[in-house]
Amino acid sequence: MSSVTQKKGFGAHVWDYLTTVDHKKIAIMYLAAGTLFFAIAGFEALLMRIQLMFPESTFISAGLFNELLTMHGTTMLFLAATPIIFAFMNAIVPLQIGARDVAFPFLNSLGFWLFFIGAVFLHLSFFLGGAPDAGWTSYASLSLYSPGHGIDFYILGLQISGAGTLISGINFIVTIITMRAPGMTFMRMPLFTWTTLVSSSLILFAFPPLTGGLFLMLVDRMFGANFFDHTMGGNTIIWEHLFWIFGHPEVYILVLPAFGLFSEIIPVFARKRLFGYSSMVFATILIGFLGFMVWAHHMFTVGLGATANAIFAVATMAIAVPTGMKVFNWILTIWGGSIKVTVPMLYALGFIPSFVAGGVTGVMQATAPLDYQLHDSYFIVAHFHYVIVGGIVTALFGSAHFYWPIMFNRALNPKLGVLTFWIFFIGFHLTFFVQHFLGLMGMPRRVFTYMGGQGWDLFNFISSIGAIMMGIGVIILVIDVLLSIKSEPVNRRDYWGDGRSLEWAIETPLPFYNFKQTPLVRGFDPYWIEKEEGNKEGMVYAEPLGEIHMPNNSILPFIMSIGTMIAAFGALYSPWGDQVQAGTATGAPAVVSLALIIGGLGLTIACMIIRSFKDDLGFHVTVAEIESIEADLANYRATGKKGGNK
């Protein structure tokens, strides 16, 4: 890590990203991968909306429609929203708590590569005989009898990427608990760090049931077991329980960090301290707890009985209380503030009413008797898109604009940002608002077409127009991102001028060790405190300038992930699979299948053994090197000339 000028070739850059353990680079990879899958899933949604634009349309077939709706849901939740949220967690949380990296940089890299390889594996299904087609919930009564390898790709792909998510979640729990700078007590942590902590805990508790469920489904479909097959003494309802025990907290895993991001954006642009900080923390934890007590509200019509339905209905309605606390706190933060309506703030202002609309329809569905009417209708589709697009996607777009200067040392164009917001926001409401009424008129969800003359034609047409507008909005955002590459570097701290937490106190571009000296946190909103006292450096330090201990890069996480993919192919083409034996799917000979499974897992385990026995103690950056890197960065900020080390 010398500061001598060095020009890296393309191959060296690729190698750098394959082996990196730096949380800032992993954040960029999460963002890029998440955006890719977001675009793919968005394209799938557009195809579906074009099919539904007119009654009895023949644009795509029923089978393809099932594959598209399954892949749209699965990709958006697991492979788009989750990684983009992890991108912001990786980029921002270590900076907010004054840490130089996450607690386990190696695991951070492993988490990313497992997610990415799992996602690629799932998408290979399109080219290898058909995508999964049983919905993102993949209910066992459907998926066990789905011909071909589609569901097998779903099971194995999610198993791999789920392991990655679990690893990253554990990493963030440990990071936030143990790596906070001196003075950063729990009740001084910024809200985004708090929501990351709670949401990582939810990952810790929610992903094991999914892993268990997927494993049972895997042996059911690929190795002849019968856990979910009622004709053989199994119970198909157990899959639904296991899935929703995971699936409901998953919604909170995604929406809590979104709440956290808005809790960062709103105080900055209302230029007021966050209203009711401690009640926000309390509400976050309470939502986390209650999130585990309500899963059966997805299953009211399964026939659990009146008592069970009543218990889960009441528990579900209780969640509206802490969520309401948060909404009022945001409004009261804005209230009386000196508001600057920038692009991130625009998204925040759009988020509040949209999310409340989604929450209100949620409470309607929590009423079990009413849910019997709403279940499996477009009303449900409208509800969860209001929550996910109105709550999560607005947060992701808003914080992309908000945090772009920290992540890339460039700013996104505010004019294009405003344009994106209005096109996307109007498109979003056009698409989903009318779907409430389609649902109430009786249009079922997950249908590939419908008869004309039932009063559904106009609303479906409007909905499709809205979807196209959302697509245009996203394209403008991508153009905005591409234009930003060639724009002027920001080269400053506190891009928005009103930053409050520690991440705004560091000058961009960041050195790879983030803080040359660990900061000392003197209160909530530490950067604000320092600014109030006229501290030009933005922070006070907890230690003198000294050697910095940093982790080494490693290629092992990538190889380990490749190993799981090889094993997944072995399981997929297992000759003992139900569908292979029924003749609807191709299988490999037993030797090949077993060799792939054992070889793939062997590769992964061999990497684990290498990692365990070969001590990797990292490296030290000496004081002289730090001073030279800081001088280079200062020179770059002043003259725009690169001094070698980024």
Added chain:
Amino acid sequence: MGHETHVEVRTQAQYEYDKAHSRAHMRKQVVNFAIMIFLTFIAFAAVLADFSPTFIIPIILLLAGIQVVLQLYAFMHLEDRSTHMVGVIEFFIWSAAFIAFTFFVAFTTIIWWGNY
């Protein structure tokens, strides 16, 4: 491998104190171990004695619960208050236990009860 070996010089008084401390600790471990063996014995005995399943199942589950707590505190050092962040660890473990308990109750009452 490669780590520096840390040698600590202790005074005689410190040595005596540590020895007494370790002995007390060891006694506690052995007592806990004996209790756990005894609880396991009761579980086996209840089955061997051929009591009715409606009696045996709750008793075994109760004993299992006690064993988990003993295990966590006696052998996994949850009682060691000097452990870094032990309060947070405890909070996580009991949250997980609580959440797992709700799943257990839900599964027994709305899936399995009445089906078998």
